[in-house]
Amino acid sequence: DIVMTQSPDSLAVSLGERASINCKSSQSVLYSSNNKNYLAWYQQRAGQPPKLLISWASTRESGVPDRFSGSGSGTDFTLTISSLQAEDVAVYYCHQYYGLPYTFGGGSKVEIK
Amino acid sequence: QVQLQESGPGLVKPSQTLSLTCTVSAGSISSDGHYWNWIRQPPGKGLEWIGYIYYSGSTSYNPSLKSRVTVSINTSKNQFSLSLSSVTAADTAVYYCAMNRWLGGLMRPIDQWGQGTLVTVSS
Numbered sequence: 001d002i003v004m005t006q007s008p009d010s011l012a013v014s015l016g017e018r019a020s021i022n023c024k025s026s027q028s029v030l031y032s033s034n035n036k037n038y039l040a041w042y043q044q045r046a047g048q049p050p051k052l053l054i055s056w057a058s059t060r061e062s063g064v065p066d067r068f069s070g071s072g073s074g075t076d077f078t079l080t081i082s083s084l085q086a087e088d089v090a091v092y093y094c095h096q097y098y099g100l101p102y103t104f105g106g107g108s109k110v111e112i113k
Numbered sequence: 114q115v116q117l118q119e120s121g122p123g124l125v126k127p128s129q130t131l132s133l134t135c136t137v138s139a140g141s142i143s144s145d146g147h148y149w150n151w152i153r154q155p156p157g158k159g160l161e162w163i164g165y166i167y168y169s170g171s172t173s174y175n176p177s178l179k180s181r182v183t184v185s186i187n188t189s190k191n192q193f194s195l196s197l198s199s200v201t202a203a204d205t206a207v208y209y210c211a212m213n214r215w216l217g218g219l220m221r222p223i224d225q226w227g228q229g230t231l232v233t234v235s236s
Contacts, residue, residue, distance in 0.1 A: 048228075049228060050160065050226060051226075052223070055224075061224070095222060097213070097220065097222045101176065101177075102162040102223075103162065104160040104161070105159070107159050
């Protein structure tokens with residue numbers, strides 16, 4: 001199994017400030033034949049199912065605000081919220097869909113300072 | 114946009130079998146390239162992929178649960194189902210049905226989720 005390790009477990013950021021979450025995979029999720037990283041980021045608000053924010057490590061889904069961005073390649077990835085808004089309070093998960101079984105990081109809780 | 118809705122008992126006794134159904138609407142469960150998944154989340158914890166099924170009946174399961182899991186599909190009812198045997202308290206979780214698909218020659222991540230249903234294992 002590909003193990004996904006997120007850090008930090010939680011972070012408190014002031015409104016309008018930047019929040020960054022890291023995700024490390026135990027093996028590369030970069031598929032050499034198409035040069036795509038099979039890495040996604042989800043947002044899960046309290047009591048809700050996860051919502052897909054970013055696929056292919058850095059491609060925002062339709063309707064996702066541009067303050068959310070993803071970066072990284074291979075085994076190391078980052079989700080950045082450039083200017084935290086109140087509605088961004090949630091738990092964020094990274095997810096690899098490179099291989100089976102699909103696996104998720106343990107989650108990073110973002111709160112307002 | 115495909116909609117998914119889980120249904121089934123909210124309480125299951127230890128050692129019994131947990132059974133859930135996911136009803137797919139606004140789309141066909143037989144759509145080419147669509148994979149129908151089950152994922153669970155224990156209260157306050159992270160996400161665990163259980164397995165998926167394709168409309169042909171082909172399945173893939175998480176090895177950690179494989180000996181206890183069966184996912185089946187009923188194309189005439191546009192439903193797929195989860196069966197988890199010999200449950201214990203550790204199987205208490207919110208269970209989600211979800212979908213991912215091939216698009217443009219690429220397998221996309223899971224991008225459609227049901228609202229989830231809490232299943233508690235307790236006597």
